[in-house]
Amino acid sequence: MAHELAHQWWGDLLTCREWPEAWLNEGFATYFEYVWRTHAHGRDEADVELLGDLDGYLDEAGEYQRPIVCRQFEEPIDLFDRHLYEKGGRVLHMLRQELGDAVFWRAIRLYAERHARGSVETRDLARAVEEAAGRNLDRFFHQWIDQSGHPELECTWQWDGDKRVGSLRVEQKQEGDKVYEFATSVRVEVGGQERDEPLRISERSHTFELRLPEAPMQVVFDPGDVLLKTLKFDKPRPLWARQLAAARLGVDRVLAARALADKPDAAAVTALRAALETDAFWAVRATAATALGKTRRQDALDAILAARAQAHPRVRRAVAAALGEFRVDLDPGNARAADVLATWVQEGDPSCFVEANAALSLGRVHSPRAVEILTPVLGRRAYMDMIRARALEGLGATSDEAAYPIVDGAITRSASFQSRRAAVTALGRLAEGTAKARQARERLEACLADADFRVRMDAASALVEIGDVRSIPAIERARAGELDGRAKRRFRNAVMQLREKGSGGEKLRKLGEEVERLREESVRLRERLEKVEAQSSPGTAPPGPTAVPAPAKRPRPGGHRTGRKPIVPRRR
Numbered sequence: 001m002a003h004e005l006a007h008q009w010w011g012d013l014l015t016c017r018e019w020p021e022a023w024l025n026e027g028f029a030t031y032f033e034y035v036w037r038t039h040a041h042g043r044d045e046a047d048v049e050l051l052g053d054l055d056g057y058l059d060e061a062g063e064y065q066r067p068i069v070c071r072q073f074e075e076p077i078d079l080f081d082r083h084l085y086e087k088g089g090r091v092l093h094m095l096r097q098e099l100g101d102a103v104f105w106r107a108i109r110l111y112a113e114r115h116a117r118g119s120v121e122t123r124d125l126a127r128a129v130e131e132a133a134g135r136n137l138d139r140f141f142h143q144w145i146d147q148s149g150h151p152e153l154e155c156t157w158q159w160d161g162d163k164r165v166g167s168l169r170v171e172q173k174q175e176g177d178k179v180y181e182f183a184t185s186v187r188v189e190v191g192g193q194e195r196d197e198p199l200r201i202s203e204r205s206h207t208f209e210l211r212l213p214e215a216p217m218q219v220v221f222d223p224g225d226v227l228l229k230t231l232k233f234d235k236p237r238p239l240w241a242r243q244l245a246a247a248r249l250g251v252d253r254v255l256a257a258r259a260l261a262d263k264p265d266a267a268a269v270t271a272l273r274a275a276l277e278t279d280a281f282w283a284v285r286a287t288a289a290t291a292l293g294k295t296r297r298q299d300a301l302d303a304i305l306a307a308r309a310q311a312h313p314r315v316r317r318a319v320a321a322a323l324g325e326f327r328v329d330l331d332p333g334n335a336r337a338a339d340v341l342a343t344w345v346q347e348g349d350p351s352c353f354v355e356a357n358a359a360l361s362l363g364r365v366h367s368p369r370a371v372e373i374l375t376p377v378l379g380r381r382a383y384m385d386m387i388r389a390r391a392l393e394g395l396g397a398t399s400d401e402a403a404y405p406i407v408d409g410a411i412t413r414s415a416s417f418q419s420r421r422a423a424v425t426a427l428g429r430l431a432e433g434t435a436k437a438r439q440a441r442e443r444l445e446a447c448l449a450d451a452d453f454r455v456r457m458d459a460a461s462a463l464v465e466i467g468d469v470r471s472i473p474a475i476e477r478a479r480a481g482e483l484d485g486r487a488k489r490r491f492r493n494a495v496m497q498l499r500e501k502g503s504g505g506e507k508l509r510k511l512g513e514e515v516e517r518l519r520e521e522s523v524r525l526r527e528r529l530e531k532v533e534a535q536s537s538p539g540t541a542p543p544g545p546t547a548v549p550a551p552a553k554r555p556r557p558g559g560h561r562t563g564r565k566p567i568v569p570r571r572r
Helices: 002-006 023-041 043-061 083-099 101-114 122-133 138-146 237-246 250-260 266-278 282-295 298-306 313-323 332-347 352-364 370-377 383-397 401-409 417-431 437-447 453-466 469-480 485-501 505-536
Strands: 014-016 118-120 152-160 165-172 182-190 193-201 205-211 218-221 230-234
Touching (some): 002 023, 023 043, 023 083, 023 122, 043 083, 043 250, 083 101, 083 122, 083 138, 101 122, 122 138, 165 193, 165 218, 182 205, 237 250, 237 266, 250 266, 266 282, 282 298, 282 313, 298 332, 313 332, 313 352, 332 352, 332 370, 352 370, 352 383, 370 383, 383 417, 401 417, 417 437, 417 453, 437 453, 437 469, 453 469, 453 485
Parallel strands (some): 014 118, 152 230
Antiparallel strands (some): 152 165, 165 205, 182 193, 182 218
């Protein structure tokens, strides 16, 4: 709602002069969602939604990158992507931090008043900003608006106890010779007191030395997650644990939970479990549940199962999704997850979103009872047909041949477009690399003529999943008669992906299964090694957050919110 209301100014009062400048409509409206959410629910709530915007942009940037203002496109709709919306909004957020609130809002007012009831280009915004700020910002607009990509940062932190000096190394690792220039800061906590040290990045590699009276308890690069970037930060686990337990900003605690998911040992599980059980902010609890699921450890499963009754529905959504990481066929101990999910699906949940996630996860864990339990769930109706759609996706994830006729039968004209989308996606997953591949290919090719453009797009993606190049002529025929630019783009990409993928569907499926099994074996071996080490040193407590001083008190965030929002492309 805030997005569309913002268009009264950014889109109606001021209108982009041409399609490549459409971020002045959509990027602005996206960022004003953040402005409204900060006002209505507080900064923590707004920051987590902004993190979701960054996730959405980075997901798309993994496929392709373009300048925000881009004049190379086949159809205008090609520009209405996450570069336009999410990246555009994040760039405005960086501009606000660069200028400070007073100057930023003065510039926005000047821009709006000067061009009211007219059409605008990015240079009109730049001139208003420079006039309000009293300085040249050509570099800012050039590197963030006119060029593609984003900085890919790798940081390391080392502490020299003898010299009482901390070294922060920051390197830009993006491909090519492009070097970004930007200002940021590092937040350190020493003796229970925080302080921010300003940093100016202008080269490929910097090493900053911080003289401190003692080793810091927290070291947070870019506090508040302002920069549009990817970041790999190599720092000791106790620093991550302290950040998760005590960082002032919710988004910094969320990012610490994500980082600990990549360090799947007993100490990380202990820190994540504490956050799941005690953090005041729902998004931190939800992210902790997700991170515990990614570890696939049995002690992590214990923690997730204990959170089954969390009061906040968005935390329960994350708990239900996290249980989907524990496949029964990879570890007998994971049967506990399947049993809880089966009960959850059968009994339902006050939130249809939680119930839907539980249905999907029941299929993902390869429960032998999944088809039996999920089939009657297809009759449950809910908002946007959420439960039925996720149950269909769950059936698609089972790899059970018995699910095929059920999913196939769900593709009917009378079904909602949401459930048809889920069914075509599930059909592609069930058939990939199996004897049903040809039958599914022919069924999906017929779905390229579905009445809803979203179903047509998902049918093309499902054909890519199957990986049979014989579907290329059908997709090309569908593209020739397609009127929707979004579907045309999906068809074009599907043909390209099929030509690259070839007909190796069965080999790819088997390879994926082998990777999953190797990952599970790695987790089990790590857990066994930890037990052996604990038995050899019975008097030594395992390292964990208990070795870190107690968290400093922080203000309780106002309101409740969910974890990361589902990324849905916005269309005006």
